[in-house]
Amino acid sequence: MERSERTREHILQRAAGVFNRQGFSGASMADIMEATGLQKGGIYWHFGSKEQLALEAFDYAVDQANAQLAAALEHRTHALDRLSAVVEAFVEHLANPRLPGGCAVMNTAIESDDGNVALRERARAAMVDLLRAVEGIIAEGQERGEIRAEADARQTATVVVASAEGALAISRLFGDHTPMDQVVTHLRWVIDTQLRP
Amino acid sequence: MERSERTREHILQRAAGVFNRQGFSGASMADIMEATGLQKGGIYWHFGSKEQLALEAFDYAVDQANAQLAAALEHRTHALDRLSAVVEAFVEHLANPRLPGGCAVMNTAIESDDGNVALRERARAAMVDLLRAVEGIIAEGQERGEIRAEADARQTATVVVASAEGALAISRLFGDHTPMDQVVTHLRWVIDTQLRP
Amino acid sequence: MERSERTREHILQRAAGVFNRQGFSGASMADIMEATGLQKGGIYWHFGSKEQLALEAFDYAVDQANAQLAAALEHRTHALDRLSAVVEAFVEHLANPRLPGGCAVMNTAIESDDGNVALRERARAAMVDLLRAVEGIIAEGQERGEIRAEADARQTATVVVASAEGALAISRLFGDHTPMDQVVTHLRWVIDTQLRP
Amino acid sequence: MERSERTREHILQRAAGVFNRQGFSGASMADIMEATGLQKGGIYWHFGSKEQLALEAFDYAVDQANAQLAAALEHRTHALDRLSAVVEAFVEHLANPRLPGGCAVMNTAIESDDGNVALRERARAAMVDLLRAVEGIIAEGQERGEIRAEADARQTATVVVASAEGALAISRLFGDHTPMDQVVTHLRWVIDTQLRP
DNA sequence: ACCGACGGGACCGCCCGTTGTT
DNA sequence: AACAACGGGCGGTCCCGTCGGT
Numbered sequence: 001m002e003r004s005e006r007t008r009e010h011i012l013q014r015a016a017g018v019f020n021r022q023g024f025s026g027a028s029m030a031d032i033m034e035a036t037g038l039q040k041g042g043i044y045w046h047f048g049s050k051e052q053l054a055l056e057a058f059d060y061a062v063d064q065a066n067a068q069l070a071a072a073l074e075h076r077t078h079a080l081d082r083l084s085a086v087v088e089a090f091v092e093h094l095a096n097p098r099l100p101g102g103c104a105v106m107n108t109a110i111e112s113d114d115g116n117v118a119l120r121e122r123a124r125a126a127m128v129d130l131l132r133a134v135e136g137i138i139a140e141g142q143e144r145g146e147i148r149a150e151a152d153a154r155q156t157a158t159v160v161v162a163s164a165e166g167a168l169a170i171s172r173l174f175g176d177h178t179p180m181d182q183v184v185t186h187l188r189w190v191i192d193t194q195l196r197p
Numbered sequence: 198m199e200r201s202e203r204t205r206e207h208i209l210q211r212a213a214g215v216f217n218r219q220g221f222s223g224a225s226m227a228d229i230m231e232a233t234g235l236q237k238g239g240i241y242w243h244f245g246s247k248e249q250l251a252l253e254a255f256d257y258a259v260d261q262a263n264a265q266l267a268a269a270l271e272h273r274t275h276a277l278d279r280l281s282a283v284v285e286a287f288v289e290h291l292a293n294p295r296l297p298g299g300c301a302v303m304n305t306a307i308e309s310d311d312g313n314v315a316l317r318e319r320a321r322a323a324m325v326d327l328l329r330a331v332e333g334i335i336a337e338g339q340e341r342g343e344i345r346a347e348a349d350a351r352q353t354a355t356v357v358v359a360s361a362e363g364a365l366a367i368s369r370l371f372g373d374h375t376p377m378d379q380v381v382t383h384l385r386w387v388i389d390t391q392l393r394p
Numbered sequence: 395m396e397r398s399e400r401t402r403e404h405i406l407q408r409a410a411g412v413f414n415r416q417g418f419s420g421a422s423m424a425d426i427m428e429a430t431g432l433q434k435g436g437i438y439w440h441f442g443s444k445e446q447l448a449l450e451a452f453d454y455a456v457d458q459a460n461a462q463l464a465a466a467l468e469h470r471t472h473a474l475d476r477l478s479a480v481v482e483a484f485v486e487h488l489a490n491p492r493l494p495g496g497c498a499v500m501n502t503a504i505e506s507d508d509g510n511v512a513l514r515e516r517a518r519a520a521m522v523d524l525l526r527a528v529e530g531i532i533a534e535g536q537e538r539g540e541i542r543a544e545a546d547a548r549q550t551a552t553v554v555v556a557s558a559e560g561a562l563a564i565s566r567l568f569g570d571h572t573p574m575d576q577v578v579t580h581l582r583w584v585i586d587t588q589l590r591p
Numbered sequence: 592m593e594r595s596e597r598t599r600e601h602i603l604q605r606a607a608g609v610f611n612r613q614g615f616s617g618a619s620m621a622d623i624m625e626a627t628g629l630q631k632g633g634i635y636w637h638f639g640s641k642e643q644l645a646l647e648a649f650d651y652a653v654d655q656a657n658a659q660l661a662a663a664l665e666h667r668t669h670a671l672d673r674l675s676a677v678v679e680a681f682v683e684h685l686a687n688p689r690l691p692g693g694c695a696v697m698n699t700a701i702e703s704d705d706g707n708v709a710l711r712e713r714a715r716a717a718m719v720d721l722l723r724a725v726e727g728i729i730a731e732g733q734e735r736g737e738i739r740a741e742a743d744a745r746q747t748a749t750v751v752v753a754s755a756e757g758a759l760a761i762s763r764l765f766g767d768h769t770p771m772d773q774v775v776t777h778l779r780w781v782i783d784t785q786l787r788p
Numbered sequence: 789a790c791c792g793a794c795g796g797g798a799c800c801g802c803c804c805g806t807t808g809t810t
Numbered sequence: 811a812a813c814a815a816c817g818g819g820c821g822g823t824c825c826c827g828t829c830g831g832t
Contacts, residue, residue: 004811021311026222029804040805042812050804101310109370110307113298114218124370155379158364162380163356166303166363170355173306173321182352183359200831201793226822237823239794247822398789415705419617423826434827436790444826495704503764504701507692508612518764549773552758556774557750560757564749567700567715576746577753594809595815620800631801633816641800 008046011036016057020101023111024054061104062126079141080191086134087187090164094171094180102172106165131157147195205243208233213254217298220308221251258301259323276338283331284384287361291368291377299369303362328354344392402440405430410451414495417505418448455498456520473535480528481581484558488565488574496566500559525551541589599637602627607648611692614702615645652695653717670732671782677725678778681755685762685771693763697756722748738786
């Protein structure tokens with residue numbers, strides 16, 4: 001990777017953290033200058049505007065989260081194991097976040113509720129991807145007979161993601177992992193008693 | 198109610214909506230001027246700063262939500278009915294919000310993650326109140342034999358609130374009430390099969 | 395004196411102090427509201443504008459200073475005594491000011507240097523009055539043979555006033571009456587050795 | 592001198608004039624923008640705040656005055672000549688000011704009487720420097736036998752500075768150099784008759 | 789005769805983005 | 811490829827003044 005590309009990546013990584021903590025409107029270019037150690041010119045050479053940077057930083061954050069999820073899914077073949085890994089990924093996201101500030105998709109969904117349509121659209125797409133991924137795990141499991149056929153794959157995926165996202169936010173609000181643990185316990189119970197054939 | 202008090206209430210109501218949609222840093226005093234129809238002088242007469250206004254507007258929003266919840270609980274005596282009413286209140290909050298922008302507690306929790314400690318503290322307190330309220334409904338139900346004694350009141354409360362909040366955010370992101378419906382279906386099933394004695 | 399007149403006087407007294415300490419542009423109507431204990435409406439009922447109030451407050455301050463000077467001159471008949479009394483009045487103005495903030499004429503002269511022409515004109519007139527008064531004391535003394543005829547009444551008056559005003563400002567800057575004492579010592583020596591026949 | 596340094600110096604020079612005429616609270620950043628021909632971004636790039644700019648502008652003004660005084664003292668070796676040069680410097684300051692608005696030390700002393708403690712402290716230091724300089728000239732003269740040993744160096748310095756400052760202010764108030772001339776005549780007479788051995 | 793409430797504008801500081809320079 | 815310097819505008823806050831009420 002050439003020098004320029006490394007700088008660009010460096011900016012994205014730091015900017016992703018800043019935006020994830022402070023939000024798009026709460027973060028200033030000065031914050032990003034400080035976080036990156038670059039001057040304005042250096043940043044604007046790589047990105048055309050604050051919004052453009054935010055969009056790419058969001059993608060960066062989602063990629064990071066997806067990579068973390070992929071790592072958790074690696075070597076898990078059984079659908080119930082894979083589903084548990086998804087839940088564990090949320091726990092990991094709370095305990096050892098790659099980027100500070102919680103779930104970028106949720107944060108962006110809530111902040112871009114009003115204004116930024118481009119960011120909102122990306123958050124939507126990322127959320128769809130997440131839901132589809134979980135749904136796919138369940139559906140595949142059903143096809144392979146690892147998960148009860150009567151289960152509603154899509155609904156279950158929504159329940160898993162919604163409750164995990166909610167628990168993540170609440171745990172972060174309190175600075176206490178207990179809420180997340182409680183929800184995870186519930187989800188594990190759902191997996192064991194409702195999905196297992 | 199005197200004229201001054203009416204104006205103050207009017208500002209709070211409009212500002213609560215603006216802040217709930219745009220967030221604290223995303224909302225400008227100009228936005229609030231437009232929403233209230235007042236000029237700066239009028240707003241600053243009632244509230245010393247943007248932050249002070251935001252704090253009181255958050256309280257206003259929480260009061261509204263609590264009132265909506267209280268209305269849903271009215272005339273419900275059986276614990277399972279009351280618990281269902283809580284879930285219904287989230288559906289109502291999505292379908293017919295008193296204030297636009299979703300759940301003020303969740304929004305504030307996520308946005309104030311970084312900066313505003315005063316807002317964050319209020320969000321914490323409001324979330325505690327909500328969790329405690331749901332937990333209380335369950336605990337009371339257990340005392341009265343309306344809810345299975347083996348259930349974990351606190352954990353169940355967390356699951357209900359976390360999944361409902363998550364579903365609310367996701368439904369709002371998609372502009373589609375399906376995710377909320379799916380989670381509600383799940384919660385109703387939990388209530389019927391796990392809590393009912 | 396009727397109630398309205400008393401209020402008006404009260405405002406003038408407090409406003410004179412505020413303006414003398416903070417200057418015209420440095421003082422806000424809020425400062426004067428606080429100093430007077432009145433609300434805006436009350437002040438504006440008596441005075442048409444901040445500038446109008448400042449003008450009258452300046453006159454009030456000058457009247458106070460003149461009264462203090464007149465009191466010092468009372469019962470002094472000999473010109474040298476009267477001249478000494480003028481000098482003493484400056485010392486008194488430093489030690490026990492009727493209004494805080496130093497000499498209103500000097501303060502206004504320096505602050506209104508740029509903008510406020512009306513205030514500047516009043517400061518000019520007040521300074522002329524002061525110089526003329528001192529000159530008159532010396533000239534009368536010369537007519538009565540109490541002061542050496544060769545002395546230049548106008549020049550001496552300027553020296554007395556300029557050095558006393560300068561000393562007052564310097565002493566106030568340092569919060570130390572020594573500079574004033576040193577100048578007074580000098581002026582007393584001038585009176586004794588140069589003016590006494 | 593690089594471009595940036597030139598701009599910074601340019602801002603200081605113009606701002607010093609604006610502050611000296613209008614005072615700290617009477618001058619707005621818009622005034623300084625107009626005087627410098629720069630926009631806010633340019634000014635705030637060099638100075639962090641209005642106060643920071645005012646502080647440095649005050650230092651600039653004092654440096655200018657000191658340079659003018661130093662120039663007047665150049666080639667003067669005899670203490671009485673040097674003392675006369677100090678007095679002449681005040682006359683020059685009135686007739687051909689390097690910065691408009693009179694003596695920055697006196698102006699700042701009087702305006703910062705109330706609020707700005709940082710400015711006040713700088714005015715104090717500058718006044719101390721001036722008094723010490725004049726006192727030093729006299730004391731050196733006494734050591735060299737050029738000035739009568741009985742003279743009180745410190746007191747004489749105070750008298751010279753106080754009367755010159757007072758005369759400067761009064762002359763500026765009237766727009767007439769006569770008061771300054773009268774005081775200078777007096778000071779020359781003091782020098783000739785009281786200090787000359 | 790005075791207060792409470794509000795309008796509208798000016799204030800300082802920070803913002804995002806651009807440009808000359810290296 | 812990046813920095814230093816600057817333009818122009820919006821941000822929240824405070825300002826002076828007015829007007830309805832009492």
